[in-house]
Amino acid sequence: MIxxxxxxxxxxxxRAEERSTGLGDDQxxxxxxxxxxxxxxxxxxxxxxxxxxxxxxxxNSEGLIYIHAGAEDGPAAGSxxxxxxxxxxxxxxxxxxxxxxxxxxxxxxxxxxxxxxxRDIYRQFYEEAGGLxxxxxxxxxxxxxxxxxxxxxxxxDRVRLSIITRVDDPLNVFVPEITLLAEAIFxxxxxxxxxxxxxxxxxxxxxxxxxxxxxLGVAFLRELELMQDSNYEFSAPLHxxxxxxxxxxxxxxxxxxxxxxxxxxxxxxxxxxxNGMQSCYEIISHISLLKNRHQKEQAWGASNPAYNNTxxxxxxxxxxxxxxxxxxxxSRVKRPNQSIALAVLYHFYxxxxxxxxxxxxxxxxxxxxxxxxxxxxxxxxxxxMLPSGEGLGEMHGLMTNDVSYGAVRKLxxxxxxxxxxxxxxxxxxxxxxxEEAARHLKEFEAAKWLDQAVTRSLEQRPDVQxxxxxxxxGDGDGDMGVAAHLRHSRREAELLLSSAKAELEQxxxxxxxxxxxxxxxxxxxxxxxxxxxxxFDNVYSRKRDILLLEMRLKLxxxxxxxxxxxxxxxxxxxxxxEALERELRDTALGSIKTADDYIGQNxxxxxxxxxxxxxxxxxxxxxRHAFFAESALGDSRRLMENGPEGLTDRLxxxxxxxxxxxxxxxxxxxxxLLQRANxxxxxxxxxxxxxxxxxxxxxxxxxxxxxxxxxxxxxxxEHRYEEKYVFGDYTSELVxxxxxxxxxxxxxxxxxxxxxxxxxxxxxxxxGGFHIEDLMYYLNxxxxxxxxxxxxxxxxGIDRALLPKLR
Numbered sequence: 081m082i083x084x085x086x087x088x089x090x091x092x093x094x095r096a097e098e099r100s101t102g103l104g105d106d107q108x109x110x111x112x113x114x115x116x117x118x119x120x121x122x123x124x125x126x127x128x129x130x131x132x133x134x135x136x137x138x139x140n141s142e143g144l145i146y147i148h149a150g151a152e153d154g155p156a157a158g159s160x161x162x163x164x165x166x167x168x169x170x171x172x173x174x175x176x177x178x179x180x181x182x183x184x185x186x187x188x189x190x191x192x193x194x195x196x197x198x199r200d201i202y203r204q205f206y207e208e209a210g211g212l213x214x215x216x217x218x219x220x221x222x223x224x225x226x227x228x229x230x231x232x233x234x235x236x237d238r239v240r241l242s243i244i245t246r247v248d249d250p251l252n253v254f255v256p257e258i259t260l261l262a263e264a265i266f267x268x269x270x271x272x273x274x275x276x277x278x279x280x281x282x283x284x285x286x287x288x289x290x291x292x293x294x295x296l297g298v299a300f301l302r303e304l305e306l307m308q309d310s311n312y313e314f315s316a317p318l319h320x321x322x323x324x325x326x327x328x329x330x331x332x333x334x335x336x337x338x339x340x341x342x343x344x345x346x347x348x349x350x351x352x353x354x355n356g357m358q359s360c361y362e363i364i365s366h367i368s369l370l371k372n373r374h375q376k377e378q379a380w381g382a383s384n385p386a387y388n389n390t391x392x393x394x395x396x397x398x399x400x401x402x403x404x405x406x407x408x409x410x411s412r413v414k415r416p417n418q419s420i421a422l423a424v425l426y427h428f429y430x431x432x433x434x435x436x437x438x439x440x441x442x443x444x445x446x447x448x449x450x451x452x453x454x455x456x457x458x459x460x461x462x463x464x465m466l467p468s469g470e471g472l473g474e475m476h477g478l479m480t481n482d483v484s485y486g487a488v489r490k491l492x493x494x495x496x497x498x499x500x501x502x503x504x505x506x507x508x509x510x511x512x513x514x515e516e517a518a519r520h521l522k523e524f525e526a527a528k529w530l531d532q533a534v535t536r537s538l539e540q541r542p543d544v545q546x547x548x549x550x551x552x553x554g555d556g557d558g559d560m561g562v563a564a565h566l567r568h569s570r571r572e573a574e575l576l577l578s579s580a581k582a583e584l585e586q587x588x589x590x591x592x593x594x595x596x597x598x599x600x601x602x603x604x605x606x607x608x609x610x611x612x613x614x615x616f617d618n619v620y621s622r623k624r625d626i627l628l629l630e631m632r633l634k635l636x637x638x639x640x641x642x643x644x645x646x647x648x649x650x651x652x653x654x655x656x657x658e659a660l661e662r663e664l665r666d667t668a669l670g671s672i673k674t675a676d677d678y679i680g681q682n683x684x685x686x687x688x689x690x691x692x693x694x695x696x697x698x699x700x701x702x703x704r705h706a707f708f709a710e711s712a713l714g715d716s717r718r719l720m721e722n723g724p725e726g727l728t729d730r731l732x733x734x735x736x737x738x739x740x741x742x743x744x745x746x747x748x749x750x751x752x753l754l755q756r757a758n759x760x761x762x763x764x765x766x767x768x769x770x771x772x773x774x775x776x777x778x779x780x781x782x783x784x785x786x787x788x789x790x791x792x793x794x795x796x797x798e799h800r801y802e803e804k805y806v807f808g809d810y811t812s813e814l815v816x817x818x819x820x821x822x823x824x825x826x827x828x829x830x831x832x833x834x835x836x837x838x839x840x841x842x843x844x845x846x847x848g849g850f851h852i853e854d855l856m857y858y859l860n861x862x863x864x865x866x867x868x869x870x871x872x873x874x875x876x877g878i879d880r881a882l883l884p885k886l887r
Contacts, residue, residue, distance in 0.1 A: 202877025414840025452533030808841025
C-alpha cells in the first residue's frame with residue numbers, strides 16, 4: 081500500500097512538472113481532428129497507453145476519438161444499446177466518452193490454430209446480418225462526436241485516421257473493409273481523410289507460439305503489400321443505411337494508406353525493448369503529433385525545416401514507384417522527475433528523523449520534572465490520595481469499653497487500645513483512610529498522567545522529540561533516566577516504609593505508664609481521656625504516615641508499569657518510523673535503477689544536499705521546529721496515529737509544500753544534470769564535467785537509444801532514407817548543440833518540434849524505404865507460412881491468386 085502511494089506521488093509529480101506551462105514543459109496542439117482505430121483483440125492493450133500519452137502531450141487531446149474493433153467485449157461494451165455489441169462507452173479512461181467499441185460478430189477461440197480460422201472469420205463477417213449495420217453506426221457516432229469537438233481544432237477541413245493493428249491478429253483480415261468504410265463515412269463530414277497504418281510486431285510474444293503466429297503475421301504482410309500497391313482497388317457493399325440498403329464502397333487504383341509504419345519490440349540491432357511494446361505506443365503518439373502539429377510560433381526557417389509528408393513519401397519510393405515502409409525509434413533525455421521526487425521524499429524524511437534524534441541536554445532532575453515524576457510531584461499526587469490528617473480527630477468520638485485507666489496502665493499501648501476499643505480504631509482507620517486511599521489509587525490513570533505531563537512539558541520544550549522520550553523512559557539512559565529515578569524512589573520508599581513500620585511496632589509495645597501522658601492523681605477519667613488522645617495523636621498519625629508511604633510505593637509501581645508501557649509504545653512507533661525510512665529508501669533506489677545510468681547518476685547524493693539546504697532555509701524563516709508544528713507534521717509522538725499510510729500521505733503533502741516547491745527544483749534539465757554530474761567532484765578537481773562534454777554525452781545517448789524499432793536483414797538497405805526530429809526548446813543550448821554536432825557531415829534531415837520545456841527533450845528517428853522482404857520477421861516467418869499453407873491452412877479471406885508473389 082505504501083509502495084503504491086509512493087509510486088502515485090512520483091507519477092503525479094512527474095505529470096505536474098511536465099504539464100506546468102512556463103516553468104516546465106509546454107503542450108503542443110494538433111491541427112486537424114484525429115481518430116485512432118484499433119483493429120483486433122491484441123491491439124486493445126495499446127489503447128490506454130496511447131490515450132494517456134496523447135492527453136499528457138497534446139493541449140486539445142480531449143477532442144480525439146478512439147475506436148476499437150474486436151471479437152472480445154471492449155470496455156463497457158454495448159452501453160449505448162447498439163445491436164451487435166457496438167456501443168459508446170461512458171466511463172473513465174480507457175472507457176471514456178470518446179472511446180467507442182465495435183464487437184466484430186465473429187468467433188475467435190483463444191489460442192486457436194484452426195486450418196482456416198482467418199478465412200472463416202472473414203466469411204462469417206459478411207454472412208452475419210447485424211455486423212455491417214453496427215459498424216456503420218459506430219463509425220457514424222465517431223464522425224458525429226468529431227463534429228462536437230470541432231471548436232478545439234484550428235482547421236476542420238480534414239481528419240487524420242490512424243489504424244493500429246498487430247500483424248499476428250487474425251482480425252486484421254478486416255483492415256481494408258473497416259478502413260475504407262471509415263474513410264467513406266468521414267468523407268461526408270471532411271474534405272479529406274488521411275490514412276496511416278501502424279503494423280505492430282511482438283517478436284517476444286511470438287517466441288512461445290512461433291509457427292502459427294508467424295504464419296498469421298506473414299499472411300497480413302502479404303495482404304499489406306497488396307493494399308499498398310499502386311494498382312490496388314477495392315469495392316464492397318459496406319455502406320448500410322438505417323433501412324438496410326447497402327451502398328458500395330470503392331477504392332480506385334492507388335495505395336490504400338498514405339504511409340505504413342512497421343514497429344517491433346526488437347530494434348534494428350536485435351535488442352529487445354525493456355518496456356515491451358510500450359516504446360512502439362510512444363512512437364505512434366509522437367509520429368501523430370509530428371504529422372499533425374499546429375504551429376503556434378515561428379519555425380525559424382531553413383535552420384529548422386518542418387516535417388513534409390509529401391517529401392518524405394517521395395524519398396522512400398523506388399524508381400519503379402513501389403512505396404516503401406517506415407519505421408521509427410524514440411529516445412529521451414529528461415530530468416528523472418519520479419526518481420527525484422522519491423529521493424527528495426526519502427531525504428526529507430531522513431532529515432526529519434535526524435532532527436528527532438537530537439537529544440536536548442536536560443539534567444536528570446529536569447527529565448524527572450518533564451514527565452511529572454520529580455519528588456515534589458510524587459508527594460503531591462500521593463498526598464491527594466489520602467484524606468486530611470484532620471480526619472483523625474473524628475476518632476475521639478469512638479465508643480470505648482467500660483474500662484478504667486488503672487486497668488490498662490500496666491498494659492502496652494497496643495493492648496490498651498484493644499482493651500479500650502476492641503478493634504474499633506483499626507476499623508475506623510481502615511474505612512476512612514485505607515479504603516479511601518485505595519479507591520483514589522485505583523482511579524489514578526498513570527498512563528494518562530504521564531501523557532498529560534509530557535504534553536504540558538512539550539509546550540515549553542518543543543525541541544524534545546520521540547527519540548529522546550524513548551531514551552529517557554528506557555534503561556539505556558543509565559542513572560540519568562526517568563526509569564532509574566523511579567526505581568531509586570521505590571527503593572527509598574521501601575526503606576522508609578520498613579523503618580516506619582518497625583518504629584510504630586516498637587512504639588506500640590511501650591507500656592502505658594511509661595508514656596509521657598499528662599496524668600492527674602485520683603482522676604481516673606481525666607487520665608483515660610489523656611491516654612486516648614495520646615493513642616490517636618501518636619499511633620494513628622504514624623499509621624497515616626505509613627499509609628502515605630504505602631500509597632507512594634504503589635503509585636511508583638503503577639507509574640513504573642505505565643512508564644515501561646510508554647517506552648514500549650515509543651519504541652514501537654520508532655520501529656515503524658524506521659521501517660518507513662527503509663521503504664522510502666528502497667523505493668527511491670528502485671526508481672533510480674530504472675533511469676538511464678547516466679541520466680540517473682548521483683540523484684541520491686545531489687538531492688541529499690539540496691533537500692538539506694531547503695530544510696535549513698525553511699527553518700531559518702519559520703523557526704527551528706517548524707516541521708513539527710501543527711500546520712506541518714505535528715507532534716512527533718503522534719506521527720503514527722493513522723499508521724504508516726497516514727504518515728506517508730502527510731509526509732508527501734508537507735514535502736510538496738515545503739521542499740519540492742523551492743526554486744531549486746525549477747532549474748532546466750541541462751543545468752540540473754550538470755550540477756548533479758559534478759556533485760561528488762571536489763573543488764579544484766580537473767575532472768569536472770563541462771557543459772560541452774555533458775552535451776556530447778547527451779547527444780550520444782539520444783542517438784543510441786533512438787534505434788529503429790524494426791529488425792531488418794540488411795541494416796544499410798538500398799533505399800534507406802532518414803529524418804530525425806527533436807521535441808524540445810529550439811532555443812535551448814542542448815538543442816543548438818544537437819543541430820551543430822554533425823552539421824557538415826549530416827546526410828539526414830534534422831528538425832525540431834519546438835515546445836517550451838525545461839525538463840528534457842525527446843528525439844524521434846524516422847527511417848523509410850525498406851519493404852516487407854527486408855524484415856527479419858518476414859524472412860523468418862515465411863518458411864512457417866509456406867509450410868502451414870502446404871498442410872492445408874488457409875490464411876486469407878480473399879483469393880490467394882490476387883496476392884503478390886512471396887518475396
